[in-house]
Amino acid sequence: GAGVSQSPSNKVTEKGKDVELRxxxxxxxxxxxxxxQSLGQGLEFLIYFQGNSAPDKSGLxxxxxxxxxxxxxxxxxxxxxxxxxxxxVYLCASSSRWSGSTAQYFGPGTRLTVL
Amino acid sequence: DAKTTQPTSMDCAEGRAAxxxxxxxxxxxNEYVYWYRQIHSQGPQYIIHGLKNNETNEMASxxxxxxxxxxxxxxPHATLRDTAVYYCIVRVADSGGSNYKLTFGKGTLLxxxx
Numbered sequence: 001g002a003g004v005s006q007s008p009s010n011k012v013t014e015k016g017k018d019v020e021l022r023x024x025x026x027x028x029x030x031x032x033x034x035x036x037q038s039l040g041q042g043l044e045f046l047i048y049f050q051g052n053s054a055p056d057k058s059g060l061x062x063x064x065x066x067x068x069x070x071x072x073x074x075x076x077x078x079x080x081x082x083x084x085x086x087x088x089v090y091l092c093a094s095s096s097r098w099s100g101s102t103a104q105y106f107g108p109g110t111r112l113t114v115l
Numbered sequence: 116d117a118k119t120t121q122p123t124s125m126d127c128a129e130g131r132a133a134x135x136x137x138x139x140x141x142x143x144x145n146e147y148v149y150w151y152r153q154i155h156s157q158g159p160q161y162i163i164h165g166l167k168n169n170e171t172n173e174m175a176s177x178x179x180x181x182x183x184x185x186x187x188x189x190x191p192h193a194t195l196r197d198t199a200v201y202y203c204i205v206r207v208a209d210s211g212g213s214n215y216k217l218t219f220g221k222g223t224l225l226x227x228x229x
Contacts, residue, residue, distance in 0.1 A: 004158075033215065043159075045216040059216070091158050098215050100147055100206040101166075106158035 002026065004107035006092050012113045013082055021077040021110045025094030032075050033095075033104060034067055036088040043091070049075065050098050082114045119203045124224040127197075133190040135223055137203030140184040145208045148179060150188045151219070152199040159202070159219070162188065166208070193227045200224050 005024045013019050025032050034046040045059040049069045060066070064082075069075040079086055089111050093104040120138040127133040139148065149164040163170055163177045165186075170177045176189040190197055202222040207214050 031215070033217075035217070042219050043217055045218075048215055089158075093159075093217075100145075100208040100214065101164075103149065103161040103164060104215075104217060105161055109158045 004092055004094050004105055006090075006107040006110050008110060009108060010111045010113075012115065014115050015084060016081055018078065018080045019082055019112065021079075021090050021112070023075045023077070023092030023094075023107060025073065025075070025092070026105055027073075029094035029096050029105075030072065031095045031098045031104075032069060033093045034075070034077050035091045035093065037091060037109075038088045044088075046077070046090075048098075079112075082112075084114045087112055087114045119205060119220060121201070121203055121220065121223045123221065124226070126226050126228055127190075127193045129195060129227055129229050130192055133188075133193040133197065133225055133227070135188040135190075135201050135203075135225060136185065137188070138185045139203070139205050142183050142205050143207070144183075146205045147208055148177065148183075148186050149204050149206055150175070150177065151202045151204070152197075152225075153202070153219075153222075154196075154199040160199075162201075164206075193225075195227050195229065198225060198227045 007022045030051045032049040035043045047067045048056040064080045067077045089109040091109045093106045095102045095104045147164050150162040151159045153159045165177045179186045200222040202219040
């Protein structure tokens with residue numbers, strides 16, 4: 001079946017511009033996660049959605065970052081007034097539910113470059 | 116989550132089995148062993164996970180020792196496309212707390228040679 005998809009695959013923007021990154025999780029997956037990965041670095045958790053529960057936004061690095069999940073499916077990560085340090089690969093993952101016994105499946109990522 | 120230890124790098128000949136070890140000596144009884152891999156410039160890819168019993172799927176086999184303090188990921192017939200960084204992590208089974216936040220260590224760079 002279809003995996004997690006993300007768009008765009010690459011985004012180049014100028015400092016100060018806003019960007020929107022999209023994630024389509026695996027159909028039926030109720031849990032959705034956003035991470036980012038800077039060059040040569042590990043995963044950095046950003047935000048977690050689980051069904052209709054309030055999202056865990058504890059990983060968002062600043063108030064320039066926000067995310068929403070509409071209809072329990074598609075999610076959009078928005079970065080306002082982008083800065084050069086926002087350059088990274090933004091990864092979305094989904095799982096059938098949150099539990100340590102269920103795997104998170106990742107999308108291909110969106111490579112964001114802020115000039 | 117328990118800490119894991121993996122070799123920094125390994126080589127394997129194409130067509131041969133790749134056996135990637137992982138130590139997790141402080142693993143708890145309710146922690147799963149997971150393996151992911153990341154091919155250069157791609158998102159992490161889930162491979163397999165297990166609790167106590169050995170597991171096999173279309174990608175790999177996971178062998179967990181009886182005391183659960185170590186495990187081995189086996190790619191039975193490695194191909195050039197299996198060249199990647201392989202991450203072994205342990206995750207608590209229950210749904211409490213905020214342990215849904217995945218973190219990877221440095222992993223093992225597996226290079227499959229022609």
